[in-house]
Amino acid sequence: MKHLEQIHNQSAWLTSLISVLLGMLVGAGMMLAAGYDPLLAYGALFQNAIFQPYDLGETIRTITPLILTGLAVGLAFRTGLFNIGVEGQMIIGSLAAAIVGLKFSLPPVLHSAAAVAAAAVAGALWAFIPGLLKAVRGVHEVITTIMMNFIALNLSNWLVRTWLSNGADSTDKIKESASLRWDLLSQWFDNSRIHLGIMIALLAAYGMYVLLWKTTYGFELRAVGYNPHASEYAGMNVKRSILSSMMISGMFAGLAGACQLLGTSGYLSIRGGFEGIGFDGIAVALLGANAPIGILLAAVLFGVLTYGGGNMQFAADVPFEVIRVVFAAIILFVAANLSQSIFSRARGMRREPHA
Amino acid sequence: MNAVEMRGITKRFPGIVANDQVHLSVNQGEIHALLGENGAGKSTLMNILFGLYQPDEGEIFIREKPVKITGPTKAAALGIGMVHQHFMLVEPFTVTENIILGAEPTSRGCIDRHRAEREVREISEKYGLRVDPTARIRDISVGMQQRVEILKTLYRGAEVLIFDEPTAVLSPQEIDELMEIMENLVREGKTIIFITHKLKEIMRICDTVTVIRRGKTIGSTSVKGTSEQELASMMVGREVSFSVNKQESRPGKTVLKVQSLTVKDSRGVEAVRGLDLEVRAGEIVGLAGVDGNGQSELLEAITGLRKAHAGDILLNGEAITRLQPRAIARRGVGHIPEDRQKRGLVLDFSIGENMVLQTYDQTPFAKGFLLRYPEIFRHAKRLIEDFDVRTPDEQTHARALSGGNQQKAIIAREVDRDPDLLIAAQPTRGLDVGAIEFIHRRLVEQRDKGKAVLLMSLELDEILKLSDRIAVMYGGRIAGWLNPKTTNEEEIGLLMAGGKVGEEVAQG
Ligand SMILES: Nc1ncnc2c1ncn2[C@@H]1O[C@H](COP(=O)(O)OP(=O)(O)OP(=O)(O)O)[C@@H](O)[C@H]1O
Ligand SMILES: [Mg+2]
Numbered sequence: 001m002k003h004l005e006q007i008h009n010q011s012a013w014l015t016s017l018i019s020v021l022l023g024m025l026v027g028a029g030m031m032l033a034a035g036y037d038p039l040l041a042y043g044a045l046f047q048n049a050i051f052q053p054y055d056l057g058e059t060i061r062t063i064t065p066l067i068l069t070g071l072a073v074g075l076a077f078r079t080g081l082f083n084i085g086v087e088g089q090m091i092i093g094s095l096a097a098a099i100v101g102l103k104f105s106l107p108p109v110l111h112s113a114a115a116v117a118a119a120a121v122a123g124a125l126w127a128f129i130p131g132l133l134k135a136v137r138g139v140h141e142v143i144t145t146i147m148m149n150f151i152a153l154n155l156s157n158w159l160v161r162t163w164l165s166n167g168a169d170s171t172d173k174i175k176e177s178a179s180l181r182w183d184l185l186s187q188w189f190d191n192s193r194i195h196l197g198i199m200i201a202l203l204a205a206y207g208m209y210v211l212l213w214k215t216t217y218g219f220e221l222r223a224v225g226y227n228p229h230a231s232e233y234a235g236m237n238v239k240r241s242i243l244s245s246m247m248i249s250g251m252f253a254g255l256a257g258a259c260q261l262l263g264t265s266g267y268l269s270i271r272g273g274f275e276g277i278g279f280d281g282i283a284v285a286l287l288g289a290n291a292p293i294g295i296l297l298a299a300v301l302f303g304v305l306t307y308g309g310g311n312m313q314f315a316a317d318v319p320f321e322v323i324r325v326v327f328a329a330i331i332l333f334v335a336a337n338l339s340q341s342i343f344s345r346a347r348g349m350r351r352e353p354h355a
Numbered sequence: 356m357n358a359v360e361m362r363g364i365t366k367r368f369p370g371i372v373a374n375d376q377v378h379l380s381v382n383q384g385e386i387h388a389l390l391g392e393n394g395a396g397k398s399t400l401m402n403i404l405f406g407l408y409q410p411d412e413g414e415i416f417i418r419e420k421p422v423k424i425t426g427p428t429k430a431a432a433l434g435i436g437m438v439h440q441h442f443m444l445v446e447p448f449t450v451t452e453n454i455i456l457g458a459e460p461t462s463r464g465c466i467d468r469h470r471a472e473r474e475v476r477e478i479s480e481k482y483g484l485r486v487d488p489t490a491r492i493r494d495i496s497v498g499m500q501q502r503v504e505i506l507k508t509l510y511r512g513a514e515v516l517i518f519d520e521p522t523a524v525l526s527p528q529e530i531d532e533l534m535e536i537m538e539n540l541v542r543e544g545k546t547i548i549f550i551t552h553k554l555k556e557i558m559r560i561c562d563t564v565t566v567i568r569r570g571k572t573i574g575s576t577s578v579k580g581t582s583e584q585e586l587a588s589m590m591v592g593r594e595v596s597f598s599v600n601k602q603e604s605r606p607g608k609t610v611l612k613v614q615s616l617t618v619k620d621s622r623g624v625e626a627v628r629g630l631d632l633e634v635r636a637g638e639i640v641g642l643a644g645v646d647g648n649g650q651s652e653l654l655e656a657i658t659g660l661r662k663a664h665a666g667d668i669l670l671n672g673e674a675i676t677r678l679q680p681r682a683i684a685r686r687g688v689g690h691i692p693e694d695r696q697k698r699g700l701v702l703d704f705s706i707g708e709n710m711v712l713q714t715y716d717q718t719p720f721a722k723g724f725l726l727r728y729p730e731i732f733r734h735a736k737r738l739i740e741d742f743d744v745r746t747p748d749e750q751t752h753a754r755a756l757s758g759g760n761q762q763k764a765i766i767a768r769e770v771d772r773d774p775d776l777l778i779a780a781q782p783t784r785g786l787d788v789g790a791i792e793f794i795h796r797r798l799v800e801q802r803d804k805g806k807a808v809l810l811m812s813l814e815l816d817e818i819l820k821l822s823d824r825i826a827v828m829y830g831g832r833i834a835g836w837l838n839p840k841t842t843n844e845e846e847i848g849l850l851m852a853g854g855k856v857g858e859e860v861a862q863g
Contacts, residue, residue: 214725214726215724215725215726216715216716216721216724216725216726217724219708219715219716219726220715222704223701223704223708223712226701226702226703226704227697227700227701227702227703229697229698230697230698230699230700230701230712231701232660232680233658233660233680233690233692233698233699234680234681234684234712234713235679235680235681235682235683235684235685235713236681237679
């Protein structure tokens, strides 16, 4: 078990936990200042997120893509890359899933599997371009992935309007055989929109764990992420490694897109702007310390806050924006590593590079 | 008067007591050496004095007044400055910008560049630290960068300067210059705490020396009344032999053959120009030369890290010139790299993972695609014991090891792979005398097993002691071959500077 500790060390757990508490405290402060009752609001939030089967199902549905985009960002981070393009890779994933779901006719299980696979491949290919530019020309991935986001958005919109519909704002519903919904599952959760994407997300989290920490290939990816010079010295193929990391990351993002399209919405529509689930992945990964278990937990938290926050508006009359502030505050606290400095002051130690 | 006094300092890290009731008192205006084995706790103690770590127990007095040093800013305010072994400079910035960073002189809210440059020039002239204030860090040598670090501390008004192994990264010439600078500093009333593993340096410029071993103070003594031998045994706790015992070499077949090799450096300039070199089984060839005469590029070309522009490299008769580093390593080349933190280790990996950095995908460390961590850690455990790497355990991150122990870990890994050709670049840089003795013995052992060893070192001592033949590099070529039995430092020095020497041993 010591090995697991290394992946997700104690101080990372503490940092995250304390940041969440502090973030919620900031939210509470805002509510007080604005004349709301924070206890009532938070109470309503959690109550409305998990206690009813229907709400629980909807919360799980909200969590699903967050896990996947969190994994996408986290895997890239672990291998030394900052993938801001998760949003775009996810859009392309949705697009590919929609095309397979609309234009192909396949037997039920096979059809959805094909659509999911297409989304994964599409996401990976979308990430291949910035990966290649980084590996070969040294172009920084932050710049290229951001630009790829815009290209993805406009490409998707253009295809929706031209090829995938007759000039309408959205496509038809995908064929039933391609859907990730499963009636039995929906019924268990009171006809909520929960779908099988959660299984994909959990498998992906497990996959990331096995890949990075159990396989020789993951050893390479991590080594290159930490120290490309030493990896080159050790005979690893640094360029190939960067490229693969980027593509695996894009694959997770593509899967997130598949879940949204094949599970939640069922059709593709014109987007006015970015949905933001890809960007939320950055927050999830950061809070989850880029480790699969951490990312799962962080996605759960953000999912609960997002879905519960929506209901909180009605129950306690608190605007949803408060929840976004809580998000932002949590991330700020993680990024500033405030808890670490609190601890180091308390225990009188600080981590420093060897001199 | 005591400039610094540390009493009963204790500092624990997970699994290890780095400092155990350490005492240190440093007189005003002296150069005080801190001597101890790798991992003895010297850097830790100095990091405490500089406010980077907080001690678990103990008191600190600066100019006889009790103080609490809560951070580097507090340390600076108390007049303590530290020059770290690994520099902390901003590469694209100029010398002046680096020096004033965080303490910029301003006029009307803007940085007063002229004043800054003037001040920097003034300080550097006062202490004989010649640097060009307008040069960019990435364009100047390591020795110059170190001067910038020294200037940084002086600019912030340091009265006590801590130097953590400053000479480990310097060439002999640069070391001489640094010693002069240190003498100037003391003349101007500064106090210096100086960490080094080189006993000669201590004998040369220090007044007092404090020895620590395994986190405990062994004692303090005046340098005048002691000898290198005595210091060495005080530090290691046993007699240390400075000479290497080795039999006559019995060279066998040629293992490495380099033919009219040309290699370009990162700027595209030819660093190695038509070089020929041969290393045979069962011999140690020493590669001497002033830093920057193409040694690094030559070794990088042999190991595949740098492309050869022209010429051939043969290993056991087969061309490896255009192979990838991995293929070269697998054909039997081991490489102890010059820069341990950049090339040699992944600092955020455990020792265990670092020990299989090249072999992680081979049996027994992997089965198919899957890593076998129990095997990896068992392997590391054995190497840690065999090579006396001081670490709490094999799962500790390489970052947490002391500098010398990081080096030992790399040597352990490379020697253990038992390569036909072992390339050792500055293998004992930063090692204590006990460890150096040990590593030297291992290198000779490799030779006696019939392996070829190519040793690159800036230390002439080391070259003379270990080599069976000496190749002196100058201007990208082998300027001459010398026989270590009949040559001396002067002769090598002459060749290194581009001169000619009468008697040469024929190659081969
Ligand atoms: N941040 C840290 N975390 C855990 N252990 C540490 C840390 N820093 C140092 N140590 C341990 O404390 C001990 C003392 O290390 P230190 O760096 O002070 O040695 P040193 O005397 O400077 O050795 P060297 O001559 O090799 O540089 C070592 O065993 C090292 O592994
Ligand atoms: Mg040290």
